[in-house]
Amino acid sequence: MSEAPVKKGKRKFELDPRLASYKGVWVFVEHERGQVHPVSWELMGEGRKLADMLGVELAGVVMGAPGEETRRFCNEAFYHGADLCYLMQDEILKDYRNEPFTKGLTDLVNAHEPEILLLGATTQGRDLAGSVATTLKTGLTADCTGLTIDPDNRSLAATRPTFGGSLLCTIVTLNYRPQMATVRPRVMAMPERDASRTGRIVEQPLGMVESSIITKVLEFIPDANQDKPQLAFADIIVAGGKGMKRPENFQLIWDLAKVLGAEVGASRPVVQAGWVDLERQVGQSGKTVRPKLYIAAGISGAIQHRVGMSDSDCIIAINNDPNAPIFEFATYGIVGNAMTILPALTESFRQALATAKKAG
Amino acid sequence: MHIVVCIKQVPDSAQIRVHPVTNTIMRQGVPAIINPYDLFALEEALRLKDKHGGTVTVLTMGPPQAEGALRKALSYGADDAILITDRAFAGADTLATSFALAAAIRQIRKNMPVDMVFTGKQTIDGDTAQVGPGVAKRLDFQLLTYVSKVSSVLPEQGQIVVERRAEGGVQLLKSKLPCLITILEGNNEMRFATMPNMFRAARHAVKVWDREAAGITDEDIVKIGLKGSPTVVSKVFAPTPHTEPAEMIEVESGHPKDIADTVLAKMFTRFPAVAKEIAKRA
Numbered sequence: 303m304s305e306a307p308v309k310k311g312k313r314k315f316e317l318d319p320r321l322a323s324y325k326g327v328w329v330f331v332e333h334e335r336g337q338v339h340p341v342s343w344e345l346m347g348e349g350r351k352l353a354d355m356l357g358v359e360l361a362g363v364v365m366g367a368p369g370e371e372t373r374r375f376c377n378e379a380f381y382h383g384a385d386l387c388y389l390m391q392d393e394i395l396k397d398y399r400n401e402p403f404t405k406g407l408t409d410l411v412n413a414h415e416p417e418i419l420l421l422g423a424t425t426q427g428r429d430l431a432g433s434v435a436t437t438l439k440t441g442l443t444a445d446c447t448g449l450t451i452d453p454d455n456r457s458l459a460a461t462r463p464t465f466g467g468s469l470l471c472t473i474v475t476l477n478y479r480p481q482m483a484t485v486r487p488r489v490m491a492m493p494e495r496d497a498s499r500t501g502r503i504v505e506q507p508l509g510m511v512e513s514s515i516i517t518k519v520l521e522f523i524p525d526a527n528q529d530k531p532q533l534a535f536a537d538i539i540v541a542g543g544k545g546m547k548r549p550e551n552f553q554l555i556w557d558l559a560k561v562l563g564a565e566v567g568a569s570r571p572v573v574q575a576g577w578v579d580l581e582r583q584v585g586q587s588g589k590t591v592r593p594k595l596y597i598a599a600g601i602s603g604a605i606q607h608r609v610g611m612s613d614s615d616c617i618i619a620i621n622n623d624p625n626a627p628i629f630e631f632a633t634y635g636i637v638g639n640a641m642t643i644l645p646a647l648t649e650s651f652r653q654a655l656a657t658a659k660k661a662g
Numbered sequence: 663m664h665i666v667v668c669i670k671q672v673p674d675s676a677q678i679r680v681h682p683v684t685n686t687i688m689r690q691g692v693p694a695i696i697n698p699y700d701l702f703a704l705e706e707a708l709r710l711k712d713k714h715g716g717t718v719t720v721l722t723m724g725p726p727q728a729e730g731a732l733r734k735a736l737s738y739g740a741d742d743a744i745l746i747t748d749r750a751f752a753g754a755d756t757l758a759t760s761f762a763l764a765a766a767i768r769q770i771r772k773n774m775p776v777d778m779v780f781t782g783k784q785t786i787d788g789d790t791a792q793v794g795p796g797v798a799k800r801l802d803f804q805l806l807t808y809v810s811k812v813s814s815v816l817p818e819q820g821q822i823v824v825e826r827r828a829e830g831g832v833q834l835l836k837s838k839l840p841c842l843i844t845i846l847e848g849n850n851e852m853r854f855a856t857m858p859n860m861f862r863a864a865r866h867a868v869k870v871w872d873r874e875a876a877g878i879t880d881e882d883i884v885k886i887g888l889k890g891s892p893t894v895v896s897k898v899f900a901p902t903p904h905t906e907p908a909e910m911i912e913v914e915s916g917h918p919k920d921i922a923d924t925v926l927a928k929m930f931t932r933f934p935a936v937a938k939e940i941a942k943r944a
């Protein structure tokens with residue numbers, strides 16, 4: 303749980319010859335209920351760059367129940383940049399469970415020896431990554447925000463926030479393979495989908511029987527509430543912080559969001575105070591977002607919040623403190639009282655929408 | 663029923679500041695707290711104890727000061743507390759940390775069988791969520807992560823049913839003891855420490871184990887601490903402001919509506935994509 307140590311020493315590094323056979327970049331293709339998680343394609347885009355830097359192949363790993371759907375995921379992997387897919391089909395893999403997925407992925411790694419294995423930092427990806435890395439006794443860097451190849455030694459240089467996002471650190475896994483990393487959704491950009499791309503499929507059986515697996519899925523209860531905030535994929539977000547002063551003032555945030563058809567976000571102190579649901583927290587311990595427009599009212603812009611939203615295309619910040627850190631990286635800054643600026647913005651957007659409607 | 667709860671003492675990250683000139687962490691005066699996610703695990707363990715009876719043991723790895731976190735856990739109602747601390751543990755990454763914790767849990771089992779290990783879904787300083795799965799694999803326990811609810815436990819039959827948060831829904835899982843569960847936040851609230859428990863916590867002898875007491879042989883020294891950590895930090899740096907400072911919107915009248923109109927006009931000119939997005943909603 304602690305941060306890995308800083309090892310000082312020789313820059314020159316020779317990879318153990320036994321590990322030289324590990325080649326290629328893999329992306330675990332995560333899916334649930336017939337849907338591939340978008341983070342897998344974001345990682346495919348990033349994996350493509352790493353594979354090209356190394357001059358090796360990029361592979362998707364697809365594990366699931368036998369059928370058309372699973373095959374379709376392989377094709378989608380090709381469309382998003384994979385050269386090949388490792389495919390493991392078994393009824394046992396119908397629902398995600400730690401035990402069979404850990405065995406399946408570990409076996410694939412041991413059989414085909416990739417040098418890099420990337421997974422989404424989701425509930426499924428983190429469950430699997432921690433188990434597989436421990437089984438393989440290799441290094442795993444969680445929640446990376448940047449991935450590149452160290453030209454000196456061809457190793458994966460994974461950058462992630464540390465100390466609650468106050469600092470960044472770059473982590474390498476030198477004498478262990480594969481080098482594993484997880485990345486949160488929306489941290490990497492979605493690559494272009496090219497449906498003319500193809501690739502080859504390498505199949506491998508799971509080799510387990512259901513009776514040997516202890517944990518059983520009794521039921522999957524889909525989230526009934528479809529109003530659940532989809533913050534990570536919102537194009538417009540209106541967010542509020544402690545500077546909104548009172549929970550009832552948060553209504554001004556909701557009002558603007560309603561006019562804009564936007565999602566409502568919040569900084570950690572506001573969530574901790576119980577003004578809004580945890581689902582809406584943006585930042586290091588919440589969601590990472592990259593909307594086209596992010597309006598931040600009464601948010602100071604502490605680094606914990608910043609790491610979750612600084613990739614927004616346009617940021618409008620409202621704060622009564624001219625020295626608030628958010629003005630260091632927002633696109634537009636307004637020094638003033640959010641309680642009067644927000645209703646004015648709501649009105650101006652309402653007028654802009656009316657104009658747009660008239661113009662057709 | 664015996665539940666071991668793994669906790670970690672962490673700096674309160676909300677209070678960490680980076681020195682603006684030297685780019686180093688200013689640790690002075692930052693209070694150490696129990697990782698907030700671990701409190702949900704501890705509370706869930708205490709509730710199961712209330713219901714089924716049994717013992718709750720808290721375990722942590724850290725410097726000698728981490729004893730403070732254990733005493734706090736005792737004051738909430740944990741029965742016993744163990745700190746594993748040794749210079750040899752220093753610099754551990756998640757793989758090395760899980761090795762040491764798993765070894766300590768094996769030692770605990772020698773005195774009393776362990777039915778379940780609970781921990782938070784992640785820490786607020788490392789944020790990795792990887793130590794729980796690591797400990798489960800090393801102990802060959804069933805791993806149940808992101809558990810929002812322990813629906814039922816039948817200690818006699820060694821059976822457990824939990825609700826696990828998955829993408830887009832909840833998995834209802836039936837599994838067997840022993841298991842390791844990482845508890846999702848927000849589904850319970852830590853109880854208040856009672857006066858008798860506070861006194862007990864102050865008097866209780868926290869067990870302090872060094873490497874050997876934690877059951878780690880000389881041979882396994884390469885599996886803990888810095889030596890046992892495959893990952894290496896090659897550099898630590900402050901995020902560079904890759905963006906320019908904000909364009910400040912000021913209007914002569916100072917009127918909120920004029921400010922709003924000005925910022926919209928500027929934005930629609932510079933960001934046609936935002937204008938398009940807004941127009942879509944008209």
